[in-house]
Amino acid sequence: MSAPTIAIDRRPLPGGFLDDLSALFGERVHTGEAMRLQHGQSETHFAPALPDAVVFVRSTEEVVALVKLCAAAEVPVVPFGAGTSIEGNALPIAGGVSVDLSEMNAILTVNQEDLDCTVQAGVRREQLNEHLRDMGLFFPIDPGANATIGGMASTRASGTNAVRYGTMREAILSLRVVTPDGRDIRTSRRARKSAAGYDLTRLYVGSEGTLGIITEITLRLHGIPEAISAAVCPFETLGGAVDTVVQAIQLGIPLARVEILDAMQMMAVNRWSKLDYPELTTLFFEFHGTPDHVAEQVRLVGELAAANGGGDFQWSNRPEERSKLWKARHEAYYAAVNLRTGAVGWATDVCVPISRLAECIAETRRDLDGSDIPATILGHVGDGNFHVVFSIDPHAPQEMEEVEAINRRLVARALAMDGTCTGEHGIGLGKQAALVDELGDAVDMMRMIKRALDPKDLFNPGKIFAL
Amino acid sequence: MSAPTIAIDRRPLPGGFLDDLSALFGERVHTGEAMRLQHGQSETHFAPALPDAVVFVRSTEEVVALVKLCAAAEVPVVPFGAGTSIEGNALPIAGGVSVDLSEMNAILTVNQEDLDCTVQAGVRREQLNEHLRDMGLFFPIDPGANATIGGMASTRASGTNAVRYGTMREAILSLRVVTPDGRDIRTSRRARKSAAGYDLTRLYVGSEGTLGIITEITLRLHGIPEAISAAVCPFETLGGAVDTVVQAIQLGIPLARVEILDAMQMMAVNRWSKLDYPELTTLFFEFHGTPDHVAEQVRLVGELAAANGGGDFQWSNRPEERSKLWKARHEAYYAAVNLRTGAVGWATDVCVPISRLAECIAETRRDLDGSDIPATILGHVGDGNFHVVFSIDPHAPQEMEEVEAINRRLVARALAMDGTCTGEHGIGLGKQAALVDELGDAVDMMRMIKRALDPKDLFNPGKIFAL
Numbered sequence: 001m002s003a004p005t006i007a008i009d010r011r012p013l014p015g016g017f018l019d020d021l022s023a024l025f026g027e028r029v030h031t032g033e034a035m036r037l038q039h040g041q042s043e044t045h046f047a048p049a050l051p052d053a054v055v056f057v058r059s060t061e062e063v064v065a066l067v068k069l070c071a072a073a074e075v076p077v078v079p080f081g082a083g084t085s086i087e088g089n090a091l092p093i094a095g096g097v098s099v100d101l102s103e104m105n106a107i108l109t110v111n112q113e114d115l116d117c118t119v120q121a122g123v124r125r126e127q128l129n130e131h132l133r134d135m136g137l138f139f140p141i142d143p144g145a146n147a148t149i150g151g152m153a154s155t156r157a158s159g160t161n162a163v164r165y166g167t168m169r170e171a172i173l174s175l176r177v178v179t180p181d182g183r184d185i186r187t188s189r190r191a192r193k194s195a196a197g198y199d200l201t202r203l204y205v206g207s208e209g210t211l212g213i214i215t216e217i218t219l220r221l222h223g224i225p226e227a228i229s230a231a232v233c234p235f236e237t238l239g240g241a242v243d244t245v246v247q248a249i250q251l252g253i254p255l256a257r258v259e260i261l262d263a264m265q266m267m268a269v270n271r272w273s274k275l276d277y278p279e280l281t282t283l284f285f286e287f288h289g290t291p292d293h294v295a296e297q298v299r300l301v302g303e304l305a306a307a308n309g310g311g312d313f314q315w316s317n318r319p320e321e322r323s324k325l326w327k328a329r330h331e332a333y334y335a336a337v338n339l340r341t342g343a344v345g346w347a348t349d350v351c352v353p354i355s356r357l358a359e360c361i362a363e364t365r366r367d368l369d370g371s372d373i374p375a376t377i378l379g380h381v382g383d384g385n386f387h388v389v390f391s392i393d394p395h396a397p398q399e400m401e402e403v404e405a406i407n408r409r410l411v412a413r414a415l416a417m418d419g420t421c422t423g424e425h426g427i428g429l430g431k432q433a434a435l436v437d438e439l440g441d442a443v444d445m446m447r448m449i450k451r452a453l454d455p456k457d458l459f460n461p462g463k464i465f466a467l
Numbered sequence: 468m469s470a471p472t473i474a475i476d477r478r479p480l481p482g483g484f485l486d487d488l489s490a491l492f493g494e495r496v497h498t499g500e501a502m503r504l505q506h507g508q509s510e511t512h513f514a515p516a517l518p519d520a521v522v523f524v525r526s527t528e529e530v531v532a533l534v535k536l537c538a539a540a541e542v543p544v545v546p547f548g549a550g551t552s553i554e555g556n557a558l559p560i561a562g563g564v565s566v567d568l569s570e571m572n573a574i575l576t577v578n579q580e581d582l583d584c585t586v587q588a589g590v591r592r593e594q595l596n597e598h599l600r601d602m603g604l605f606f607p608i609d610p611g612a613n614a615t616i617g618g619m620a621s622t623r624a625s626g627t628n629a630v631r632y633g634t635m636r637e638a639i640l641s642l643r644v645v646t647p648d649g650r651d652i653r654t655s656r657r658a659r660k661s662a663a664g665y666d667l668t669r670l671y672v673g674s675e676g677t678l679g680i681i682t683e684i685t686l687r688l689h690g691i692p693e694a695i696s697a698a699v700c701p702f703e704t705l706g707g708a709v710d711t712v713v714q715a716i717q718l719g720i721p722l723a724r725v726e727i728l729d730a731m732q733m734m735a736v737n738r739w740s741k742l743d744y745p746e747l748t749t750l751f752f753e754f755h756g757t758p759d760h761v762a763e764q765v766r767l768v769g770e771l772a773a774a775n776g777g778g779d780f781q782w783s784n785r786p787e788e789r790s791k792l793w794k795a796r797h798e799a800y801y802a803a804v805n806l807r808t809g810a811v812g813w814a815t816d817v818c819v820p821i822s823r824l825a826e827c828i829a830e831t832r833r834d835l836d837g838s839d840i841p842a843t844i845l846g847h848v849g850d851g852n853f854h855v856v857f858s859i860d861p862h863a864p865q866e867m868e869e870v871e872a873i874n875r876r877l878v879a880r881a882l883a884m885d886g887t888c889t890g891e892h893g894i895g896l897g898k899q900a901a902l903v904d905e906l907g908d909a910v911d912m913m914r915m916i917k918r919a920l921d922p923k924d925l926f927n928p929g930k931i932f933a934l
Contacts, residue, residue, distance in 0.1 A: 113713055113822035136717075156662040167660050169669070170637060185909040191818040192850045193634050194887035195623040195673055197894055197902050197931050198913045202636070202669030206662055223717045246580055250603075250690045252756065254721070289719065290767075293760050300757075351658040355580035383659045420661035427664055435664050442652040445920065446665045452919030453912065464664050 010095045013052050017073045021053060021097070024065055028056040039080050039090075039098035045346050045392075045400065046088035046429055051078065051098035058103050060176060060184055060215040067213065068182040070097055071458060078460045079209040081122060081151030086347055087428025089155055089208050094461045099213060101150055107131050108216065116173055116190060118218045121150025137221045140165035143424065144333065150214045155426040156206030160329075163249075163382030164256045164288070165222065167424070168205055175204050176216035180454040190218055203449070208426055209460035211453050225288035228256075229298050230322035231315035233305045234280040238262070240309035241281050242358040245381050247304050249354075253297050257286035258382045259329050262365060265336060265376035265389075269328040272335030277328060278311060283381070284329045285315075286322075332378050336389040339374035343391040346400075348407050348430075350414035351385035351423030360417055361386060364410055371406060373399055385423035411437070427464045435465065477562045480519050484540045488520060488564070491532055497521040506547050506557075506565035510612075512813050512859075512867065513555035513896055518545065518565035525570050527643060527651055527682040534680065535649040537564055538925060545927045546676040548589060548618030553814055554895025556622055556675050561928045566680060568617055574598050575683065583640055583657060585685045588617025604688045607632035610891065611800065617681050622893040623673030627796075630716075630849030631723045631755070632689065634891070635672055642671050643683035647921040657685055670916070675893055676927035678920050692755035695723075696765050697789035698782035700772045701747040705729070707776035708748050709825040712848050714771050716821075720764050724753035725849045726796050729832060732803060732843035732856075736795040739802030744795060745778060750848070751796045752782075753789075799845050803856040806841035810858040813867075815874050815897075817881035818852040818890030827884055828853060831877055838873060840866055852890035878904070894931045902932065 021029050030036070031053050040050035052075075057063050070077045076096025083090060092098050104120035107128060111117065112135055119128060126146045128139050143152060143159040151157075153175065158167035165171070174188040177200075187200035204211060235241040245258055260283055261269070267279045283305070287297040294317065302313045316322055328335075337345035352360045361377055368375045368388065379386025388410065392399045411421045411434045421427075421434035436443050443465055450457075450467060457467045488496050497503070498520050507517035519542075524530050537544045543563025550557060559565050571587035574595060578584065579602055586595060593613045595606050608619060610626040618624075620642065625634035632638070641655040644667075654667035671678060702708040712725050727750055728736070734746045750772070754764040761784065769780045783789055795802075804812035819827045828844055835842045835855065846853025855877065859866045878888045878901045888894075888901035903910050910932055917924075917934060924934045 111820065111822060113717075114820040115716065116820070156666075158660055158662075162660060166637075169660075169666065170633075179912065183908045183911075185912060186906065187909060189882070189887045189905060190820050190885040191852075191881075191887040191890065192821070193625055193629060193636075193818055193852060193890050195625075195889045195891050195893040196887050196898070196905055197673070197910065198678075198916060199623075199636065199666075199669045199673055200909055200912055202666045203916075206664070206666055211665075223719050225719055249582065250580075252690050252692055290763060292763055296757060296759055351660055353578065353581040353583070353657050354659070355578060385658075385660060414658075415656070418657040420656045420658040420663050422662045423658065423660050424662050426662040431663070438656060438663055439653065441650045442654060442667055443664065444650075445646060445652060445667055448919045449665060449670075449916055452915045 011076065013075060014073045017075060018053060020069055021055065024069065025055050030054040039083070039100065040092060042088050042091055043084055044086050044088065045344065046091055049091045049093040051092040052095045054098045054100055056100045056103050060178060063099065063178045063213050063215050064182055064184050066097070066099060067178050067180070071180065071182060074456055074458065076458050076461050077213070079150070079154065079213045081148030082124065082146065084145035084147045085151060085155055085428065086425040087430040089426050089428035089463060091429065093429070101148065104215065110135065112137065114190070115221045115223070116218055117221055118216055119149050121148060121215050121217060123149050125149065125152065132221065136224050138224050139219055139221055141168055141171050149217050149219070153205050153214050153217050154208050156424070158424045160257045160259060160380060162380060163258055164254055169202060171220050172201055172205055172217060173220055174218040175201055175214050177204055177212045177214050179212040180459050206426065208428065208463050210450060210463055212459060227289060227291040227294040227317060228322065229287045229294050229315055229317040230325045231285040231298060231301065231313060232282060232325045233313045234278040234282045234311045236280070236309040238281045238362055239358045241283050242354070242381060244283065244301070244304045244308045244310065246354055248301055249382060251300065253300055255285060255382055256288040257284070259284040260379050260381040260386065261329065261332060262361070262377040265332055265378050266328065268335040268339050268376055269331055272338055273327055273331045275328055284326055333389060336376040337391050339391040340393065344394045346390040346392050346403050347387055348410065349385060349387045349423050349425050350410055350419055350421060351383060352414050352417045352419030354384040356417035356419065357381065357384045360413055360419070363413055364388065367406055367409055371402060373402060383423065384419070429463065432465055478543065480542060481540045484542060485520060487536055488522065491536065492522050495523040506550070506567065507559060509555050509558055510551055511553050511555065512811065513558055516558045516560040518559040519562045521565045521567055523567045523570050527645060530566065530645045530680050530682050531649055531651050533564070533566060534645050534647070538647065538649060541923055541925065543925050543928050544680070546617070546621065546680045548615030549591065549613065551612035551614045552618060552622055552895065553892040554897040556893050556895035556930060558896065560896070568615065571682065577602060579604065581657070582688045582690070583685055584688055585683055586616050588615060588682050588684060590616050592616065592619065599688065603691050605691050606686055606688055608635055608638050616684050616686070620672050620681050620684055621675050623891070625891045627724045627726060627847060629847060630725055631721055636669060638687050639668055639672055639684060640687055641685040642668055642681050644671055644679045644681050646679040647926050673893065675895065675930050677917060677930055679926060694756060694758040694761040694784060695789065696754045696761050696782055696784040697792045698752040698765060698768065698780060699749060699792045700780045701745040701749045701778040703747070703776040705748045705829055706825045708750050709821070709848060711750065711768070711771045711775045711777060713821055715768055716849060718767065720767055722752060722849055723755040724751070726751040727846050727848040727853065728796065728799060729828070729844040732799055732845050733795065735802040735806050735843055736798055739805055740794055740798045742795055751793055800856060803843040804858050806858040807860065811861045813857040813859050813870050814854055815877065816852060816854045816890050816892050817877055817886055817888060818850060819881050819884045819886030821851040823884035823886065824848065824851045827880055827886070830880055831855065834873055834876055838869060840869060850890065851886070896930065899932055
């Protein structure tokens with residue numbers, strides 16, 4: 001399968017660099033083809049781009065040493081977590097060193113009274129939640145993949161819980177970062193809020209490794225709610241489903257999750273998961289709170305759904321039943337990809353003001369229906385964020401071109417509605433032209449910041465924008 | 468009254484500059500002493516520092532023209548809103564032009580379905596809420612003063628509602644900014660979330676005018692809750708009061724406001740407002756939600772308070788009664804300042820992890836009790852943020868020195884607890900040494916960004932840090 005590539009010079013390693021690297025990291029330096037390929041491909045459609053070496057780091061101090069070595073030798077440095085990003089964000093397109101942080105997977109502190117914790121960048125989301133469960137705490141951000149916390153910070157990840165609990169932007173209290181000039185800084189203290197100078201924390205969240213390497217993250221946590229209910233409801237119309245959510249939010253109902261799956265997506269999950277949901281636009285809800293408050297939320301949302309053309313409003317507060325209700329949502333991505341045998345997935349996302357969401361989804365559906373490539377729509381409707389997942393034939397280059405054209409129209413549609421070209425995947429390699437369409441001159445401000453902090457363009461070069 | 472000043476060269480205006488300014492802005496250029504003094508002093512204890520001229524701007528285009536003129540002439544530019552900041556944030560200590568945005572006070576759009584609005588920077592908080600009330604919406608951030616939205620964005624303001632609704636960091640969706648090189652940029656689109664590039668919005672929020680001039684702000688709004696209740700409860704111990712709040716937050720009770728006033732502050736309000744509250748550490752609560760949910764919150768918090776040594780838990784859901792209960796909180800600042808006749812106020816704030824809050828307040832109280840200068844403690848306990856308000860004699864320079872020493876100890880205490888030197892006032896002139904104590908090398912990263920975006924140091928020079 002061909003894929004778009006960003007033209008960037010691959011720089012040859014200076015003589016002796018690998019020896020210097022081995023002197024520092026010994027057997028944790030890998031130059032074999034298999035390891036380089038593993039760090040030089042992504043889960044999506046981008047062409048592989050291999051690093052010259054992969055290094056497994058074990059401490060911030062090691063990252064400082066590595067960064068200083070690479071800076072002196074002018075060798076590119078690309079952080080790597082779980083490799084689950086969507087837009088080729090971690091592909092070392094200029095070669096250099098892929099810095100694998102997966103062995104920095106210690107949960108350093110959990111402060112139960114403060115509802116926060118500090119973890120190393122390689123800690124995975126599910127690992128953290130398993131650790132927290134017995135303390136009655138949880139970390140809400142759930143992008144689907146079992147990503148590392150460092151990777152989620154770098155791409156400003158969000159997912160199904162963001163409507164209630166925010167995104168990585170809101171979830172992070174502080175970062176420890178190794179900067180391009182080899183400093184080991186903390187961006188903030190552990191206080192809940194601060195007005196102390198520029199918001200370096202938020203500058204690094206979403207910077208995709210282009211301004212340094214995040215090594216530790218202090219996160220806000222939440223108490224596991226006393227009661228959780230789930231609900232599923234099909235709708236006669238897309239507008240009715242979106243209106244239900246708009247009205248719920250206006251009423252201040254604190255929806256913990258609210259996901260929309262279009263009819264094609266429901267057909268895909270029925271087929272993949274052997275279910276028999278109505279093949280209509282469907283909302284999946286989750287409610288958190290005290291038992292009384294959850295019961296009230298379920299009742300109010302049920303009434304809104306009924307008033308907006310909702311069908312059978314199924315709900316449950318029992319864990320097994322809840323899982324069953326949400327099964328279709330959990331398996332949506334694989335169901336969509338497997339609409340064709342032997343197909344691969346190609347995913348994109350946009351986010352628009354919720355008042356334009358129904359219109360944006362409807363126009364997108366019409367565009368998708370004009371193609372023979374199967375594609376589904378699913379999204380985090382409370383945020384105005386939705387995904388399109390294409391099921392493409394890896395041996396048909398014209399399908400890639402067609403999907404890219406549809407994606408360009410999708411982005412243009414979202415931007416015309418004052419939306420963004422990506423709600424949660426990041427820019428990486430895939431959305432660079434879209435970023436300029438979206439923010440114009442403001443992208444130059446980003447370049448000025450990048451040049452100031454990384455004047456030699458060594459940190460994940462060629463991502464977000466070309467310098 | 469003497470006050471600390473930051474040494475900075477006052478630059479003479481180049482010849483002909485005022486003529487060029489008048490050619491653009493006519494009678495909206497002011498060089499008279501009275502107007503310059505009004506824009507060259509603050510509401511707090513800093514020595515006046517007058518601009519060379521004050522210009523009232525009426526549009527972003529005018530700001531662009533002004534910035535280009537000042538940049539070409541290398542004249543400092545300092546934005547001015549309502550002049551209510553605490554740390555001398557808007558004082559033009561290098562002279563130049565004070566850019567008064569108060570005539571840019573139009574509410575440009577309100578999107579009821581999206582729960583957002585876009586306003587010009589000179590719109591005041593109370594003006595906005597009056598405009599929104601009939602639509603059933605409100606803007607929650609309440610720093611006390613009737614500040615401009617532009618000023619609140621520039622200092623990353625928060626206040627009493629932040630525990631539930633966040634600070635200006637969370638409240639802002641997008642900014643329109645005139646950059647130091649005269650570009651007119653939008654930092655983001657109107658979507659609720661985005662992963663598109665560096666978070667320029669959050670970089671500008673809290674940058675105190677040092678990176679450009681914010682001219683328009685897109686804000687998240689909230690539906691006015693169906694029910695609101697207020698409660699007041701005195702506590703035998705400071706620890707009991709703080710534990711009540713910690714436990715409520717751990718249970719997920721969405722406190723809309725929770726304020727702590729210490730015994731000295733309660734004495735001050737009793738005296739000032741002719742009330743007869745017990746002169747004990749006291750919590751003031753506000754609860755938002757559906758009637759059932761608010762009733763449940765009041766009941767649960769009442770139970771927690773009783774279990775933690777709380778006394779008479781008075782609550783009400785009637786507007787007049789609520790106002791009466793909160794009267795002591797609303798008048799707290801003036802009550803504190805007026806502990807002595809003819810005194811002036813001197814306010815500071817820090818923010819610590821909530822697990823350290825009781826200890827931090829108790830140690831601070833002991834420190835205050837060692838001085839003859841009356842001082843009260845009050846704070847946004849849910850955030851771990853508290854203020855000390857001193858009532859000082861403006862004719863006694865040694866009191867200023869004593870207060871500064873106490874403030875230095877307060878900041879050191881907060882930092883030792885992994886807190887921040889300011890939760891919501893900003894750095895301005897007053898907390899620059901504290902910022903370096905707090906973030907060390909990270910302040911150099913801020914300087915690198917400042918130099919990249921404002922290489923001639925023309926935008927509010929000498930604030931946050933000296934270049």
